[in-house]
Amino acid sequence: MISTPDFTFTVAASCTKCSACSHVCPSSIIAMTADGPTLPNAKICIKCGHCVAICPVAALDFSWTPLKNQTNIEKPLSITAEEAEQFLRSRRSIRSYRKLEVPTDKLEKILDIAHYAPTGGNSQSISYVVIKSSETIKALSNFTLEWIDALAKTNASFRQYANLSKISKGTGSDMIFRGAPAAIVAVGPRKLPMARDNARFNLAYAELFAPTLGLGTCWAGFFEMSTSEYNKEVYDILGLTEEQMVVGALMVGYPKYHYKRLVDRNPLKFTLL
Numbered sequence: 001m002i003s004t005p006d007f008t009f010t011v012a013a014s015c016t017k018c019s020a021c022s023h024v025c026p027s028s029i030i031a032m033t034a035d036g037p038t039l040p041n042a043k044i045c046i047k048c049g050h051c052v053a054i055c056p057v058a059a060l061d062f063s064w065t066p067l068k069n070q071t072n073i074e075k076p077l078s079i080t081a082e083e084a085e086q087f088l089r090s091r092r093s094i095r096s097y098r099k100l101e102v103p104t105d106k107l108e109k110i111l112d113i114a115h116y117a118p119t120g121g122n123s124q125s126i127s128y129v130v131i132k133s134s135e136t137i138k139a140l141s142n143f144t145l146e147w148i149d150a151l152a153k154t155n156a157s158f159r160q161y162a163n164l165s166k167i168s169k170g171t172g173s174d175m176i177f178r179g180a181p182a183a184i185v186a187v188g189p190r191k192l193p194m195a196r197d198n199a200r201f202n203l204a205y206a207e208l209f210a211p212t213l214g215l216g217t218c219w220a221g222f223f224e225m226s227t228s229e230y231n232k233e234v235y236d237i238l239g240l241t242e243e244q245m246v247v248g249a250l251m252v253g254y255p256k257y258h259y260k261r262l263v264d265r266n267p268l269k270f271t272l273l
């Protein structure tokens with residue numbers, strides 16, 4: 001056992017010295033000795049829990065990722081390639097929602113799953129603001145439409161999007177959050193370059209998991225773009241500080257329609273070297 005003020009690293013007598021913990025450690029900081037694994041340099045540990053999760057006899061415990069917090073995989077999930085393909089390809093962006101409240105516990109469950117997505121250096125740097133208030137969604141939508149309007153005047157590639165504002169104002173239908181009853185805003189530290197990448201993986205997990213709860217999602221990319229720069233008005237609405245940054249957003253709700261066919265895409269581009 002290694003015990004320091006920061007952590008405790010324990011190896012039980014049942015350790016078979018198979019070296020799996022040492023081999024899977026991303027920082028290569030677990031050394032296998034005649035007495036079992038040791039941790040000579042814990043400073044660069046990224047606290048990913050691989051060492052604890054891989055041990056075939058549950059001999060290793062590490063206070064940064066305690067054994068008791070890891071879930072045993074009792075029965076490996078059996079899913080065919082066809083099932084996986086249908087599941088993944090069935091995810092579609094949903095832009096028509098039923099006027100039905102999304103229970104908070106379902107949103108929390110989606111985000112709980114999302115937060116198991118990989119993050120650079122295991123930084124786990126994404127937090128979320130969940131919005132169910134229609135007034136708040138409307139205020140955020142209006143902010144984004146004004147941002148698009150202003151940009152369309154100066155940026156030629158944005159001119160086409162001036163229509164979004166016109167349609168929203170003309171028809172009263174929200175072209176930013178599409179009438180979704182809920183929105184998820186992913187937030188990361190402004191100074192962390194990988195925060196946006198991390199958010200993409202987290203929200204991809206959210207998009208794939210949401211249909212299992214009967215929910216549909218769509219990226220709110222315009223909202224994300226309009227709120228990446230710090231703006232006091234909108235950051236105050238979201239309860240965020242200048243050190244934080246909006247790095248992704250999804251609209252969420254019960255789909256009004258259900259797709260009957262899997263979509264085609266452009267031909268796959270594939271190079272073998």
Ligand SMILES: Cc1cc2nc3c(=O)[nH]c(=O)nc-3n(C[C@H](O)[C@H](O)[C@H](O)COP(=O)(O)O)c2cc1C
Nearest residue numbers: 091092093094095176178218219220221222223263
């Ligand atoms: C980063 C990103 C931003 C997006 N932003 C928007 C958006 O602002 N509004 C919207 O209606 N769809 C948005 N989408 C959805 C795409 O239009 C959609 O993923 C694409 O057309 C493929 O359709 P599918 O998601 O149904 O497969 C966005 C998607 C991504 C990945």
